[in-house]
Amino acid sequence: MKTIKWSRTQEKIIHTYMDTYKILLEEKDLSPKNPIINRVLTELVSLISKPLDQHMAEEILNHDQIRSIRGDMLDKLTIAETSMENHYANFFVGSVNTLEDFRSFLYWGNYKELIKTEINELKKVKNDSQSFAFVGTGPLPLSPLLLQQELGANMTCLDIDEQAYSLGKRIIKQLKGETTSNYIMNDGALHDYGEFDLVWIASLVPNKEEILERIYETNPDATVAIRSVDGIHQLLYEPVDATKFSKVICQEVGRTIADSFIINSTIFYTFR
Incomplete structure (x- = not known):
């Protein structure tokens, strides 16, 4: 040895x-x-x-x-x-009116940089988006809100946890001018994605393979972005394992690269 x-x-x-x-x-x-x-x-x-x-x-x-x-x-x-x-x-909750009111959040800068990197890669893959879903939004929906700001698209947030759903929905409802959003409590592997041309899956979502299968079943034309990790960042998160996508045939069409400020890499897939 x-x-x-x-x-x-x-x-x-x-x-x-x-x-x-x-x-x-x-x-x-x-x-x-x-x-x-x-x-x-x-x-x-x-x-x-x-x-x-x-x-x-x-x-x-x-x-x-x-x-x-x-x-x-x-x-x-x-x-x-x-x-x-x-x-x-x-x-x-109860103290924010606009997206900029989240600036005091410890990782605000990291979120903004992550979204910027993802949008830059997305533009190479897809010209525009009319409606997107974010699976595994959690109680603090900064990622989908920042994505909505950049994309100008209708947003639907999905989370299976009741507390995350309750808090996230309350936060979004109190933001000024927020009329193009929906917050749903559901398992992403059971949802119908027919209305979305773009679907984001958060890194902490455990059943990514089942969700990808469900997206394919309900909307094979959608582009899917899955947050993953590479290299030493695997000490913090579980990476996406594309070999488990056995029931769907998809191809990687883009990928972001993490750096000292961004832990996650994001992989973009389309279905064949």
């Missing part, structure tokens, strides 16, 4: 990831109300966001201890992100 000589950067990422995992197991409150969670997750995301050679990233991802905890760690990170979104959604 080949012995790997770890660099200082690799060792730091591995140790930080494992230490953060232990803390997430110990702490009961994974929301921003817990200063310990704020500190360790900020440090982890900052470290993983720094540029890293793909080969070095693969070595870390294949590290025995990392592989043994990564699945559980992703579950904990999902809980922490959901708690964070709920926390800020409750803060913004």
Whole structure:
């Protein structure tokens, strides 16, 4: 078995990831109300966001201890992100009138940069959109709202969680001039996508394969954007695995590239 000589950067990422995992197991409150969670997750995301050679990233991802905890760690990170979104959604409910009122949100700049990157890639694939759906909107619908601002299209938000649906719907309803939106509580794998020429699927949505199949069944002419991750960012999210799209034949027509400011990459698909 080949012995790997770890660099200082690799060792730091591995140790930080494992230490953060232990803390997430110990702490009961994974929301921003817990200063310990704020500190360790900020440090982890900052470290993983720094540029890293793909080969070095693969070595870390294949590290025995990392592989043994990564699945559980992703579950904990999902809980922490959901708690964070709920926390800020409750803060913004009743206090925002326009999209710019979200500027105080910790990751506002990251969201704007992500959407800008996605729109630039989308323009290479699709000229315009009349109506789009965003699956897995969550309680803080910044992504679909920013997309709507850029696309000028009718927007439908989908989420299966009752609290996310309730908070997100309340936030959208209180925005001035917001008349072209709909918020629906439904499983994305059961929805009818016939009216949408564009469908976005959030990175935390677990049943992406089933949703893609449903989109194909109800609207094979739609363009689908699925948020994924590459390289070392797989320590934070599960990447899209196109080999699981066994029941539909689709082709990748575009892809964004993550950087130190944007964690997600976004893959654009059309059906053959």
